[in-house]
Amino acid sequence: xxxxxxxxxxxxxxxxxGTANTLVYVKGRGIVLNEPSVVAIxxxxxxxxxxxxxxxxxxxxxxTPGNIAAIRPLRDGVIADFEVAEEMIKHFxxxxxxxxSFTSPMIIVCVPSGSTAVERRAIQESAESAGARKVLLIEExxxxxxxxxxxVTEPSGSMVVDIGGGTTEVAVISLGGIVxxxxxxxxxxxxxxxxxxxxxxxxxxxxxESSAERIKMEIGAAAPPLDGEDGPMTEVKGRxxxxxxxxxxxxxxxxxxxxLNEPVTQIVDAVKVALExxxxxxxxxxxxxxxxxxxxxxxxxxxxxxxxDATGLPVVVAEExxxxxxLGTGRALEELKRLRQVLSSMY
Amino acid sequence: xxRFRPSEANAVDxxxxxxxxRDARLALGWDIQDVATQLRIRRVYLVALEEGRIGDLPSPAxxxxxxxxxxxxxxxxxxxxxxxxxxxxxGVVAKRSDLVFPEPVPERGFPTGVVLLLGAVIAVGSYVAxxxxxxxxxxxxxxxxPVPARLDPAVRDGEALRxxxxxxxxxxxxxxxxxxxxxxAPANPSGAQPGPGLPPLPVPTPVPVQVPPPPPAPxxxxxxxxxxxxxxxxxxxxxxxxxxxxxxxxxxxxxxxRIMRAGESWEVPAGQTGLTLATGAGQxxxxxxxxxxxxxxxxxxxxxxxxxxxxxxxxxxxAQ
Numbered sequence: 001x002x003x004x005x006x007x008x009x010x011x012x013x014x015x016x017x018g019t020a021n022t023l024v025y026v027k028g029r030g031i032v033l034n035e036p037s038v039v040a041i042x043x044x045x046x047x048x049x050x051x052x053x054x055x056x057x058x059x060x061x062x063x064t065p066g067n068i069a070a071i072r073p074l075r076d077g078v079i080a081d082f083e084v085a086e087e088m089i090k091h092f093x094x095x096x097x098x099x100x101s102f103t104s105p106m107i108i109v110c111v112p113s114g115s116t117a118v119e120r121r122a123i124q125e126s127a128e129s130a131g132a133r134k135v136l137l138i139e140e141x142x143x144x145x146x147x148x149x150x151x152v153t154e155p156s157g158s159m160v161v162d163i164g165g166g167t168t169e170v171a172v173i174s175l176g177g178i179v180x181x182x183x184x185x186x187x188x189x190x191x192x193x194x195x196x197x198x199x200x201x202x203x204x205x206x207x208x209e210s211s212a213e214r215i216k217m218e219i220g221a222a223a224p225p226l227d228g229e230d231g232p233m234t235e236v237k238g239r240x241x242x243x244x245x246x247x248x249x250x251x252x253x254x255x256x257x258x259x260l261n262e263p264v265t266q267i268v269d270a271v272k273v274a275l276e277x278x279x280x281x282x283x284x285x286x287x288x289x290x291x292x293x294x295x296x297x298x299x300x301x302x303x304x305x306x307x308x309d310a311t312g313l314p315v316v317v318a319e320e321x322x323x324x325x326x327l328g329t330g331r332a333l334e335e336l337k338r339l340r341q342v343l344s345s346m347y
Numbered sequence: 348x349x350r351f352r353p354s355e356a357n358a359v360d361x362x363x364x365x366x367x368x369r370d371a372r373l374a375l376g377w378d379i380q381d382v383a384t385q386l387r388i389r390r391v392y393l394v395a396l397e398e399g400r401i402g403d404l405p406s407p408a409x410x411x412x413x414x415x416x417x418x419x420x421x422x423x424x425x426x427x428x429x430x431x432x433x434x435x436x437x438g439v440v441a442k443r444s445d446l447v448f449p450e451p452v453p454e455r456g457f458p459t460g461v462v463l464l465l466g467a468v469i470a471v472g473s474y475v476a477x478x479x480x481x482x483x484x485x486x487x488x489x490x491x492x493p494v495p496a497r498l499d500p501a502v503r504d505g506e507a508l509r510x511x512x513x514x515x516x517x518x519x520x521x522x523x524x525x526x527x528x529x530x531x532a533p534a535n536p537s538g539a540q541p542g543p544g545l546p547p548l549p550v551p552t553p554v555p556v557q558v559p560p561p562p563p564a565p566x567x568x569x570x571x572x573x574x575x576x577x578x579x580x581x582x583x584x585x586x587x588x589x590x591x592x593x594x595x596x597x598x599x600x601x602x603x604x605r606i607m608r609a610g611e612s613w614e615v616p617a618g619q620t621g622l623t624l625a626t627g628a629g630q631x632x633x634x635x636x637x638x639x640x641x642x643x644x645x646x647x648x649x650x651x652x653x654x655x656x657x658x659x660x661x662x663x664x665x666a667q
Contacts, residue, residue: 149408153446176448289405314387316412
C-alpha cells in the first residue's frame with residue numbers, strides 16, 4: 001500500500017545507464033533525458049566539485065585544463081568510477097524529478113547480462129546513494145527486446161543483438177526469459193579506438209575520441225563500398241606525431257571500414273557463438289524470423305548486411321535502436337506488476 | 348523518424364503498401380525469389396508483405412524490419428513506406444505487442460481463506476458440542492440405567508432365594524460385596540434402590556436374627572427348601588447377557604453350540620438324558636428347573652464345563 005502511495009507521490013523512473021549515453025524514462029512521461037554519460041569535475045584546492053554533466057561535460061572531453069577532469073564514469077557497460085557515477089545519477093534524477101514530489105523515486109536500472117554480482121551491486125548502490133527509494137535491475141538484452149517490441153513472452157525464440165557503447169549483448173529470449181546470453185566488451189568505444197589507432201598508424205596523426213566518434217558516425221561502415229570506390233570522405237584534424245604540429249587529413253569510408261573490421265568481426269563472432277549455443281527449436285524460430293539489432297552500434301552503415309552474410313539469417317534493425325533499452329526499461333516500469341519477473345534486485 | 352499519427356491510420360492500408368513494393372520490384376525486373384535470397388527473408392513472408400496479409404507475418408517488430416529492408420533494397424524511401432505500413436497495421440501492432448508472461452497454473456481447491464474459515468467453524472462447533480454433551484452435570488455413575496423390566500423375575504427370584512441363605516448362614520454380614528442387579532434387599536443396608544419394582548425393606552441388618560422373613564413373597568411362595576423337582580421337570584437356560592453356550596448329548600453329540608444373546612432362553616429337549624452344559628460366561632446365565640432358578644446357577648462365574656443338565660443333579664449341586 002505504501003509502495004503505491006509513494007509511487008503516486010514520486011516520479012518513478014527507468015534509467016538506461018549506458019557507457020556512451022544515459023537515457024531517463026519517467027513514468028507516464030516517456031524518455032525525458034538523453035545525455036552523454038560524461039561528468040566534468042573541477043578540483044578546487046583539493047575539494048572536488050561537479051562542474052558539468054551530460055552534453056556540456058562532453059564538450060569538455062579532451063579539452064580540459066589541469067584542474068578540471070572530464071570523466072566517463074562507465075567503462076565496458078559497468079561503473080568504473082563509483083563516486084562520479086553516483087554524482088551523475090544524482091544530477092539526472094534532480095534534473096527530471098518533479099520538484100513537487102514528496103518522496104524519492106523508485107528507479108529501474110539496466111545492467112549488462114555479463115556483468116558480475118559486484119558490478120551489479122555497484123550500480124544498485126550508486127543509484128540508491130543518488131537518492132532512489134528502491135532500485136530494481138533489468139538485464140540489458142531483455143530490456144532491448146521489450147523495447148524493440150519483440151514477442152519475448154511467446155514460446156518462440158527471438159534473438160536480439162544490442163550493440164552499445166561499451167558492450168555488445170547477444171541474447172536468445174523465449175517465454176519471458178533469457179535462454180542464452182553472451183556479452184562481449186566490444187562496442188562504440190572500441191570502434192572509436194580502432195579509428196584512432198588506424199589514423200595514427202596510417203597518417204601518423206593523433207586524433208581525439210570525439211573526433212573519432214564523429215568520423216565513425218559520419219562515414220563509418222561495417223563493410224567497404226561495393227563498387228570499388230572509396231565512398232564518402234571526411235577531413236579529420238589532429239596532431240602530427242612526427243613533427244608535433246596540428247594537421248588535417250582526409251579519410252574515406254573504405255579506410256574507416258577497414259579500420260572497423262576488427263570490432264565488427266568480434267561482434268559477428270559473438271553472434272555466431274550465440275547461434276551455436278542456441279537450442280535447436282529456438283534456432284529454427286530464429287532462422288524463420290531473424291536477428292534484431294538494437295543500440296547505437298546498429299546504426300553503423302551496412303552492419304546488418306555483414307551480419308546477414310555471415311549468418312545467412314534475416315537481420316533487421318529495430319525502430320529507434322538508440323532508445324530501445326530505455327523504452328524497454330520504461331515499459332517494465334509502467335507495467336511493473338506484469339513484468340516483475342524480468343526485474344531483480346541484489347538485496 | 349516520423350512519429351505515428353492516428354489521424355492517418357485509416358487513410359492507407361497495408362495492401363497499398365504491398366502493391367507499391369511489388370510494382371517497384373517488377374519495375375526492376377526481379378523475381379521475388381531473388382529478393383528472398385538477397386535479404387534472407389523467407390519467400391512466404393515477402394509474398395504476405397506484398398499482399399498486405401499482416402496476420403501472416405511473424406511479429407510487428409520483424410514485419411517492420413522486413414519492410415524497411417525490402418524498401419531499401421528496391422531503392423524506395425524506407426522511412427515513408429514503414430510509416431505508412433505501421434499506420435495501416437496499428438490495430439494489429441497494438442494487439443500483438445501485449446506481453447503476457449507465463450504463470451504457474453493455480454492449484455485447484457478452495458482458497459486458503461475459505462479453508463481456514465471452515466476449519467475455525469468446525470473447531471468451534473466441535474468444542475461447543477463437546478461442552479454441551481459432556482458438561483451437563485450428569486455423572487457417569489448416576490447414569491446407570493434402572494434394571495430392565497425383563498429382569499424383574501430374576502430380581503424376585505433372587506429375593507425369594509436370599510432369606511433361606513441368610514438364615515442358613517447367620518454370620519453377621521453387614522456389607523456384602525456389591526451383588527449383581529438382582530441382589531436381595533437385606534444385603535444392602537445403605538438403602539440404595541435395587542430396582543424400581545421392589546419396595547425398600549425396612550430391615551435393620553446389625554442383628555441377623557432379627558431379620559424377619561420377607562413380608563409376603565417368601566411366605567406365599569415357598570418354604571426355606573424348595574421341594575425337589577420332578578425327574579422330568581423341564582430345564583430352561585435363560586440368559587441375562589451374551590454367553591457362549593454348548594450342550595452335548597452322550598457320545599459328544601452337540602445339541603447347542605453358539606453365543607446366546609441377552610434375553611434369549613433355551614429349553615432342554617424333553618426326554619434327553621445325560622446332557623452336559625458348558626458356558627463361557629456363567630454370570631450371564633441362569634438355569635431354571637420346573638420354573639425355579641437353580642441355586643447353583645445364580646452365582647456362576649466365568650467359564651464352566653461339564654454341568655449336568657439333570658433336574659436332580661442340578662438341585663443337588665452346591666451354590667457357588
